[in-house]
Amino acid sequence: MNHLTTDKLIRYSKVILMAYISFFGLMVMFSNFTDYPSNYEYVGHILSMDTTRENLNLSYRAITSPMLHHRIYWFIITLEVVYTAFCLLGTYHLYRNINTPADVFHEAKKFAIVGLLIGLFVYYICLQVIGTEWFNMDESATWNAKDWARHIVDFMFPLLIYIALKIER
Template sequence: MIKFTTACAIRRSKVLIVLMAGLFGIFTLINNYTDYTAYYEYIGDILSMATTEGNDSRRYRAVTSKLFHHRFYWTIITLETIFTLCCLVGTYQLYRNIDSTHKGFRGAKKMAIVGLTIAITVYYVMYVIILNEWFDMEYSTNRNAFDWARSNLEYMFPALIYLTLENDS
């Protein structure tokens, strides 16, 4: 019989936290693929600054190329796919090594760390920096995903910190 210790609880919580990030990615990707047109138009409106107000001095930043809109959106989808797969593989590796030595469990964190780091990159670089800061997404009354991106970051970043803590031996 395995003794249930604090380290066991911490390891299991880390598996669950990475799994939840992977599940979020799955549902995000399902939305992106099954309703591609709506999300593509959303991204296109932000990139072309079509729905932003009060930013006439920054309109030179607008990109109206439909090809660029598709490529930008596919970059987001590609990065979300990679982060989702890494988190799911990371969940499996962590679960497989849940009763392993400290070194074995720590080594199993690699894919999960990569997945969470890519998720942070997507939501911080693509949404906060590029879409919000450069293309003024925050000035759009009906196309503002800043709070959504921030809520994703508020999960992914602490999850990455918690996962990498050496408190599971």
């Protein structure tokens, strides 16, 4: 009889949690491709700093070129596609190695770890650090993604730690 051990449950939980974050990435990609104008407008307002408090000491930071808005938005979309692809591959490799020895399962985590690191770059560095600290996104009542990005980071970072830990036997 096949018994569900704690070790097996831990392995399955890593696969399931990676599937969750992969699904999130797919939803974000779908939104970016099917509603490009709305999401582009969001990025444009953040980069232009046109809805933040007027501060002459900081206004030099604003990027007002629509061409640059499109390029930066496509850079973000590209990173989201790449992180989602790595997370999907990571989910697949973890699932494929669910019954392998601990060392093999641990090595199967590579794609998942890379995907989560890229995702953290997008949502922590790009949105929380650059968006909030450089472009003062948090001062905008309308175009503020700081809390949204923080919730994603609050899931991704502990997930990265959990995935990377070698606790399987």
